[in-house]
Amino acid sequence: MGEVTNKLAVSLCGIDMDNPIIPASGTFGYGYEFADLYDINMLGTFSFKGTTRQPRFGNATPRIAECPSGMLNAVGLQNPGVDAVIAHELPKMRAVFTKPVMANVSGFSLDEYIEVSSRLDAEDSVGWIELNISCPNVHGGGMAFGTCASSAESVVRAVRDVVKKPLIVKLSPNVTSIVEIAKAVEAAGADGVSLINTLLGMRIDLRRRKPLLANVTGGYSGAAVFPVALRMVYQVAGAVKIPVVGMGGVSSAEDVIEMMLAGATAVEIGAENLRNPWACRDIIQALPDVMDKYGIDSLASIIGAAQP
């Protein structure tokens, strides 16, 4: 076990991780649902459900639509609000997960991002803040902050001032230049970036002749988005000095390695958890053999190896 741990170990914004595998926010709840299935302490960490100031039910249903090699979701940041997360969810999470966790923060205003981030930053169990400025499924917030460099910069600067933990900013792929946004949030003091959030997509119900999702559009995730995610991780990792957390359609140990070669320091797994609840365990267990196949001694050593 000691040797395997060393082969997989990475360090993300100064925090050592046994491996780079991170279930993505919104696909892993607060962890305890999965703790019945396997010991989730084997994970590098996980990013819990996006938290807002107020409790949110989210969007009307249907919230889910199938696509080729992927799915749309328009959940719309359903969560019990930061008070309930701290009072009820984090203690339940703590009972089953002992490593630093990644706190995913969303919001509809600068004030809200500041308040929720500082509240979660004060929690001992939180290792990183993942600032979601890229949710495509809410109106008047989320992605609106993340599709313009200046607004992205201002929200990151404001949150940077109030949090002590490493601040990772989750970026939207629905932009002309994700590199420009990444550079702006780096300049504003982000300790890392994570990308990509979902691609904005849509399906129409042929019978009803209406959008399939109640929210009309939804976020596209799953294996289908992997090539786009990989390209953006490669571009951003080549342009910023802070670490990049890669995500978007990662479904296998091979995909993890491909993301890391592109420049990812750690890798989030999203939609695949919904098809295979044991996906992250399976990937962690498969990594050593796949590394051997490709002559990789240590994951940390291949980060960005495909960069020019």
Added chain:
Amino acid sequence: MGEVTNKLAVSLCGIDMDNPIIPASGTFGYGYEFADLYDINMLGTFSFKGTTRQPRFGNATPRIAECPSGMLNAVGLQNPGVDAVIAHELPKMRAVFTKPVMANVSGFSLDEYIEVSSRLDAEDSVGWIELNISCPNVHGGGMAFGTCASSAESVVRAVRDVVKKPLIVKLSPNVTSIVEIAKAVEAAGADGVSLINTLLGMRIDLRRRKPLLANVTGGYSGAAVFPVALRMVYQVAGAVKIPVVGMGGVSSAEDVIEMMLAGATAVEIGAENLRNPWACRDIIQALPDVMDKYGIDSLASIIGAAQP
């Protein structure tokens, strides 16, 4: 046959088409390769290989990489140049295809777009000019024109002045707001827009630890991009008055109907031709039954039916 023709008929920028099915540029050559396989006069029309002023070999190989439910290509506008297209390719095309054809034009400068468009506009066999301001696989041209509203507007305005045929502008999905670009080209005098060109993607070879494509990145097409394409067609069709040609991952008669419900007047089929050379024939033949299944009397009547 008469009745079927009526059910499928649409009109694109004033030109009547027996059906809305258009093989997309770069997947159908100049048509004659496919004429051995079926009578290509059954098509609505087709868009021939993107034409530049000079002959181009394109990018180094590998130019192709497989993806989940799709593929990357980085051909890089290989074509014999406008002189050879007019002298050799169009006559060979004319021998097997008697309907107005769509001439796809690309370029690296305003001058080149103007010259190639006006040359092809003068050809009798050409029905529409499809101005490609969105090729992701060439440097210093193509997509650079299509990812900024002001440069898109200026190239369209310049070409508009020199062409008499309907001018359809092919848009890039790799932008923050495709609606903004669509509105700009509409204002500049475009008669229609076609979307989406490919999503910029990438794959890495795990053995060599290098990008799989010689060009590093490539354009992602195939079923995987359909939800993104559909969303953009829906957004653009709701925002402009000119017709929208929908494309991106269309693989079946059902997909054609979904695109038209979103607002497409005609539908281009790209990557699917490469998996199944008879794809467009098969889709045209399948449409009447699928229309019956969903209670559709006429394709023209459902254009944009899913719009609010």
Added chain:
Amino acid sequence: MKQSIFIIKENIALTHDVWKMVLEGDTSEITRPGQFVNILLDGLYLRRPISVHDAEDGVLTLIYKIVGVGTARMSEMKPGHSLDVLTGLGNGYDVTRAGARPLLIGGGVGVPPLYMLAKQLCAAGCEVTVILGFRSARDVFCKEAFEALGARVLVTTEDGTYGTRGFVTGVFDEAGDYTYTYSCGPEPMLRAVYNASGTSGEYSFEERMGCGFGACMGCSCKTLYGNKRICKDGPVLVKEEIVWEK
């Protein structure tokens, strides 16, 4: 919840669009009637949730309607084919609340999960009445199966081509006195039953799901006692908590 491989033993049409599939595998996690399984199909991204018609001693029976590409593909599968199945999903019905004379009301694809419920209730000595609603005579299935359990069965069809013409609520009087209501079917039917029923009861809801085990919040609904996930806290809701939204 458990993931395991099931082998198809039988896969036959019951009507023009309803099929029955019998599988062998580990049914140990299926603990209550009204639960569902979630099936991974080659080439399709999301698993397909299908309600359990019956499960006993390693034999799982599903009855499913062909509604899309997934169920169409299932209908083409031959005996011997293996499937990756998540079992033990959903809360299921609570048989302990049935009382002496429970009334079960199913509509269309809402009929199958009531079978395992009726089986357990009949075995427990209840006097079970089942109302089955269909569109037309050609859509009727499972009537004899319920009768073979010892249940009294009333059938309605919308066009009157079989049983009583009309909707399931039209034969409530004929059903007579009942102690509890169990129902499964399309939402308009559930709502009609909810309004017509004179007792407490349990209602099984359908929603498009992402994961099927409570992780993705894809199938949330509001209840009087907070937000619930149809897949994990449901699909069965008790009458007293239901909020009708649409």
Added chain:
Amino acid sequence: MKQSIFIIKENIALTHDVWKMVLEGDTSEITRPGQFVNILLDGLYLRRPISVHDAEDGVLTLIYKIVGVGTARMSEMKPGHSLDVLTGLGNGYDVTRAGARPLLIGGGVGVPPLYMLAKQLCAAGCEVTVILGFRSARDVFCKEAFEALGARVLVTTEDGTYGTRGFVTGVFDEAGDYTYTYSCGPEPMLRAVYNASGTSGEYSFEERMGCGFGACMGCSCKTLYGNKRICKDGPVLVKEEIVWEK
């Protein structure tokens, strides 16, 4: 070109990573040795181009190396499985240029397409010499098959564990006098053969393909006579037109 359904009759391992698949179907479009077929596999987007090892009277034989997910999946297929195959792709070798004593040189997965070529040349009365190059003894396949045709076979292995140690060009002297060169294998080998060969000849190239039938320009290469498509104008190029680029 023709699209048709082939049924797998046999699918067996020849070495640790090379398999032989025999299929039945319509082989009428396969008109020359050195052509390839393009196979659609469930769940994979692009067809897989595989060179024709032999084709005669509705029996198609492919010999393929497991190099990725597609060929790995092919190796797991059982007899009776059906495949969607495009046949009649590529130009193939021109047997009329062989002369009396053609020399055939294949390396690794470049060996299989030479079989149908050797078969036709032997049948035409040529004195055929075949050089087969492999990495190691465990990689050797098809030697006996060529010998059974009446060809003289020289084998080289890089590590010397079978036949002559070294590369295929190391046994040119031993091959003796020859009238024409046919070759298929990895590009470095083709280049070495091109440089070592004293005759005109035909060289079969590999490239990642999109469509396999000339539509997408995915596999273009430069030649002295203009751009060509490996899939449609190739995969066989004549010595006099080849441009070595990399």
